Amino acid sequence: MALSVRLDLKQSQTLVMTPQLQQAIKLLQMSNLELGTFVEEELERNPLLQRDESENAPIQETVEPEGNAKENASDAPGLEDINLNSQESSNNDSIDADVDNQWSSDTPGDQTLAGSGGLDTTSYSKGGGTADGESFDWAQNITADLSLRDHLIEQINLDLSEQTQRIIAAHMVEFLDESGYFTADLEEMAESLSCEKSLLEDVLTKLQRLDPVGIFARSLSECLALQLKEKDRFDPAMEALVDNLDLLGKRDFPALLKLCGIDEEDLSDMIAEIQALDPRPALAFDTSEIQAVTPDIMMKQGLKGKWLVELNSENLPKVLVNNSYYAEVSQLGLDKESKHYISECFQTANWLVKSLHQRATTILKVSTEIVRQQDMFFKKGVEYLKPIVLRDIADAVEMHESTVSRVTSNKYIATPRGIYELKYFFTSAINSSEGGDAHSAESVKFKIKRLIDDEDPKKILSDDKLVQHLKNEGIDIARRTVAKYREALGIASSVQRRREKKALLGK
Numbered sequence: 001m002a003l004s005v006r007l008d009l010k011q012s013q014t015l016v017m018t019p020q021l022q023q024a025i026k027l028l029q030m031s032n033l034e035l036g037t038f039v040e041e042e043l044e045r046n047p048l049l050q051r052d053e054s055e056n057a058p059i060q061e062t063v064e065p066e067g068n069a070k071e072n073a074s075d076a077p078g079l080e081d082i083n084l085n086s087q088e089s090s091n092n093d094s095i096d097a098d099v100d101n102q103w104s105s106d107t108p109g110d111q112t113l114a115g116s117g118g119l120d121t122t123s124y125s126k127g128g129g130t131a132d133g134e135s136f137d138w139a140q141n142i143t144a145d146l147s148l149r150d151h152l153i154e155q156i157n158l159d160l161s162e163q164t165q166r167i168i169a170a171h172m173v174e175f176l177d178e179s180g181y182f183t184a185d186l187e188e189m190a191e192s193l194s195c196e197k198s199l200l201e202d203v204l205t206k207l208q209r210l211d212p213v214g215i216f217a218r219s220l221s222e223c224l225a226l227q228l229k230e231k232d233r234f235d236p237a238m239e240a241l242v243d244n245l246d247l248l249g250k251r252d253f254p255a256l257l258k259l260c261g262i263d264e265e266d267l268s269d270m271i272a273e274i275q276a277l278d279p280r281p282a283l284a285f286d287t288s289e290i291q292a293v294t295p296d297i298m299m300k301q302g303l304k305g306k307w308l309v310e311l312n313s314e315n316l317p318k319v320l321v322n323n324s325y326y327a328e329v330s331q332l333g334l335d336k337e338s339k340h341y342i343s344e345c346f347q348t349a350n351w352l353v354k355s356l357h358q359r360a361t362t363i364l365k366v367s368t369e370i371v372r373q374q375d376m377f378f379k380k381g382v383e384y385l386k387p388i389v390l391r392d393i394a395d396a397v398e399m400h401e402s403t404v405s406r407v408t409s410n411k412y413i414a415t416p417r418g419i420y421e422l423k424y425f426f427t428s429a430i431n432s433s434e435g436g437d438a439h440s441a442e443s444v445k446f447k448i449k450r451l452i453d454d455e456d457p458k459k460i461l462s463d464d465k466l467v468q469h470l471k472n473e474g475i476d477i478a479r480r481t482v483a484k485y486r487e488a489l490g491i492a493s494s495v496q497r498r499r500e501k502k503a504l505l506g507k
Contacts, residue, residue, distance in 0.1 A: 007189025
């Protein structure tokens with residue numbers, strides 16, 4: 001074959017991940033805090049972006065319950081076939097169409113939503129007020145948090161009269177861990193401070209009398225002992241129990257009864273006293289800010305068995321493009337570089353507004369479908385949690401599984417049963433022994449816990465017995481799966497439960 005040079009023309013299609021497309025994907029999986037931080041940075045960077053201070057109607061959906069189980073439908077009156085009371089807008093590709101540069105429910109491409117009124121979000125209001133409707137000045141009623149160190153130094157200055165002991169005590173405060181335990185070695189500290197170890201032990205004994213009770217303990221046993229001494233409950237039997245916490249952790253009650261020299265009733269009372277103590281006394285003074293979970297979606301019971309689902313408008317950053325400023329700047333005699341900068345800012349601002357709108361509608365669409373498919377869970381509890389996977393939701397909303405996965409990551413929904421992460425509703429399926437609908441893994445765990453809680457102390461249920469009970473309820477499950485779920489719930493084996501209940505009940 002002769003070698004030659006020639007020119008060919010080939011046509012092909014490729015998918016290019018532009019920077020804007022990559023950023024849109026990142027926006028979809030961001031949590032509400034991350035999204036707020038990103039928008040704040042864009043507001044500082046882009047002069048054509050500004051906050052939308054107007055009050056817009058929330059984006060919401062009305063969902064009717066799913067009638068997918070005849071036996072459940074007979075128990076829950078009002079269950080009907082699937083009927084989403086929302087109509088798709090005629091503009092299906094709203095993300096590519098011209099918008100009003102304002103992210104609100106009036107933007108073209110929103111769904112026309114059925115239902116009466118919006119969700120009552122007064123319980124999520126950021127503001128506060130008095131009964132008379134006057135504004136309440138919270139700033140005047142805020143007290144400064146007292147740190148553990150300041151709390152201890154105040155007591156040291158009052159309780160220790162000698163200056164030397166105060167200096168040593170202040171030095172010892174710096175060796176407390178987050179739980180309030182003293183972590184330093186007294187011999188090494190004596191060498192570093194050039195003092196006798198007996199002096200350090202004397203100061204440490206005085207520090208262990210400070211508030212909170214149990215502070216400056218060097219072990220869990222010593223921490224519990226200090227609290228029991230404060231309650232005047234540290235008798236020889238309690239001392240033996242505290243010194244053998246490892247046996248208590250193993251539930252070796254016969255050995256504890258022998259060591260303490262008491263009967264089963266006294267041991268049960270002593271264990272209850274220990275459980276009421278605080279093993280980490282310093283945590284009461286932990287002033288680190290704990291970020292509460294803020295739901296992205298809210299839902300509540302509507303009329304005729306319907307669910308009302310809407311986005312949490314207080315949790316969504318709202319921005320718009322400053323068209324008037326863009327028009328004003330465009331009329332100025334700018335150089336080529338400045339024109340390019342303004343044009344780029346304008347395109348970025350429009351892209352952000354459209355991306356935020358698309359993110360909001362996508363989250364609402366996915367969460368609405370989850371609520372529809374998990375209707376019986378919201379009505380009757382975890383026992384009726386339906387086993388679904390990402391593919392089930394993706395097929396229903398005509399999206400890719402990866403998109404659904406990003407939407408449900410770090411997103412929370414406030415329901416009548418509490419606040420849940422959207423990922424919670426995706427569980428593996430356990431086959432039905434009767435050939436019916438599969439069971440959710442979470443619901444099976446709930447049934448296992450219920451069976452063990454209701455078991456007769458004289459007839460402890462083994463894993464094989466649990467398998468038989470579950471099969472009688474139509475759940476086809478293996479013994480090793482039952483053991484795995486039981487361990488995940490933190491429930492001891494049948495042998496340990498039998499020994500524990502026999503020791504506590506004296507039977």
